[in-house]
Amino acid sequence: MPDREGAVPTDVPDFDVVIVGAGAAGLSLAHHLCAPGGRTPLSIALVGAPPGPLSPPRRTWCFWERGAGPYDGSLTASWSRLRVRTADGSAVTARLPELRYKMLRSDDFETLVGRRLAGSRGLRRTTATVESVRDLPGGGAEVLGRDAAGERVRLRGRHVFDSRPPRLLPPARTTLLQHFSGWFVRTERPVFDPAVPDLMDFRTPRPARGLSFGYVLPIDARTALVEYTEFSPAPLDADAYRQALDHYTREVLRLGPFEVTAREHGAIPMTDGRFPRRAGRSVYRIGTAGGATRPSTGYTFAAVQRQSRAIAAALRAGRPLRVPAAHSRRSRAMDAVMLRALDTGRIDGSDFFGRLFRGVPAERLLTFLDGGSRWYEDLLIGVRTPVAPMLRTVAELPFTPRRPALPLPPPPSGPEESRS
Ligand SMILES: Cc1cc2nc3c(=O)[nH]c(=O)nc-3n(C[C@H](O)[C@H](O)[C@H](O)COP(=O)(O)OP(=O)(O)OC[C@H]3O[C@@H](n4cnc5c(N)ncnc54)[C@H](O)[C@@H]3O)c2cc1C
Structure with missing residues (x-):
């Protein structure tokens, strides 16, 4: 034809x-x-x-699921514990009795x-x-x-x-990016605990808007993926990511001599646009x-x-097709509040996530993030957040217009491997 x-x-x-x-x-x-x-x-x-x-x-995908899953044969690692470190260095280590955090x-x-x-x-x-x-x-x-x-x-x-x-993100009240740069490192000394990944380590300098944290996925005592991440309006240039990773690996984690075997960059939209x-x-x-x-x-x-x-x-099964929403209305509404509160500077990321991981069992929090919790469990999570700034944001959201958003930026490019 x-x-x-x-x-x-x-x-x-x-x-x-x-x-x-x-x-x-x-x-x-x-x-x-x-x-x-x-x-x-x-x-x-x-x-x-x-x-x-x-x-x-x-790229590397991490996710959590209950017990065994269809991709288990191809995982690089999986863990039954997670750690969050607040800006003052105190650590909350959470056990996952039923879930596994998986790296693919x-x-x-x-x-x-x-x-x-x-x-x-x-x-x-x-x-x-x-x-x-x-x-x-x-x-x-x-x-x-x-x-x-x-x-x-x-x-x-x-x-x-x-x-x-x-190419373009949808119009939204708040649009942030989760942008990050990571190094797969091989250290000279055994410095990682392969049993515990750091989901969020807030011992990184706070950016002018949003938040930043380190993320460490240990594969063995000398090998890990170490990332520097920001939730903020725009990505950094390659040099700024390199400096941030340099600071995090040397001053915060004190890894000693190491080799960078591969790199990973990304920018993921965080938006209440539909x-x-x-x-x-x-x-x-x-x-x-x-x-x-x-x-x-x-x-x-x-x-x-x-x-x-x-x-x-x-x-x-030959049934009529109905594609389910990836996230419920309730989850998206709660996320819209959190994004706005973060973007306006009303909440501090380290304090916010530190409170959540201290106050809510990690499995309940992860189940909530997967949309598997009930409304009263969501409410219990809500009360663990800084309530006054969150309520102020709830009151403001219906009057906040949705603005056209910018295009998704391309990730910074750089050499794949180097010695550090
Ligand atoms: C570096 C990085 C790490 C991430 N880590 C995680 C994580 O740990 N956990 C998590 O849950 N999420 C993570 N994400 C977010 C998300 O899971 C990924 O972005 C994921 O790849 C999204 O899947 P997707 O299929 O929507 O897009 P993609 O995986 O990007 O797939 C889109 C596909 O479309 C193809 N394509 C594009 N244009 C055309 C065209 N014109 N014609 C034909 N094909 C085309 C591309 O080649 C690509 O294969 C990460 C994202 C990035 C960038």
Whole structure:
């Protein structure tokens, strides 16, 4: 069938499902759709970007879940304890009797999912830069793009799930970024306790707006991912991250001599803007693009799993599709208050998170962050926060306009490895 430019498209197949983007959300959905069993055999196309600027560099995902999970075979590490350190250096170490905090690197995840997809007869993988996704008049939707040779690619699906990251963030009352830079370090001396990661270490200088903290994921006594993170309106330049990491690793953690074996950078939106899950009758947004990022924390991976499982369960059972919200209204409302209180400087990040981890059992807090708590448990968490500034923010929010937000900034680039 000729396309609008008169050329014959390279491909016009029909699929039950077309997935655009092979990152956390696209691969997770494909993984769940291709699980063994299922009543309805599905034909699936997974479209990944060619190597280049649209393919994100290797990254590390952490998430928590109860007991064993589908990706356990590929984890770099997992822990049943977590630590938060306040600005004055006091530490709260929390035990997780039932949950595990898990660390998964994106290349290990890709290998694991790739193995399942390779054995799945209904799945076809395509590499293309997708340029548009739109509903078709007769039902279903069409994905148009170009392959690495510049040839047009056209795929039609009964349902299309689009995970391309948004270029612009939605209008919001508060938009912050969780931006960070991390080093995988190998130290000369054994300096890490591999049993306890530091979720938030507030012994970092407080930025003019928002908050900053260190994050340490120990893999063994001499190896860890050490990150410097800010929740603030704009990312830093590469030199400022390097200085912040230098200070944190040398002055705060006192690691002694170490080698940097790899680096990781990122900027995750923290916003009370609304990400529509639907982009057409047959087009759904998934992942960060579909609102899976929890506004108050930036954690996304677990919500992506919940959503992918729900979508796959409906389609594989031949049931009508309803894509569930990644986070409940109540969670998003509470997060909007927290983000605003933080951005206006009414609450101090170290004090806020220190109080929460001291006053609330860690598992209850993590369950709340995954949207699994009841309203009265949320209330109990609410009273552990600085109540007066939070209530003032609650009163102000309905009168605060939603302003257009800026584009998501690209991460700073830098050499992959070095000696320090
Ligand atoms: C460095 C980093 C670390 C993070 N760590 C955590 C963490 O520890 N825990 C957590 O819960 N969350 C974390 N996040 C947040 C979130 O989980 C990730 O951003 C996650 O990758 C989001 O998944 P996604 O599928 O929405 O986006 P992505 O994983 O970025 O996938 C989008 C895909 O779309 C593809 N694409 C883009 N444009 C096109 C196009 N035109 N055509 C075809 N394909 C295209 C890209 O190649 C990419 O594969 C982290 C984010 C970053 C950046």
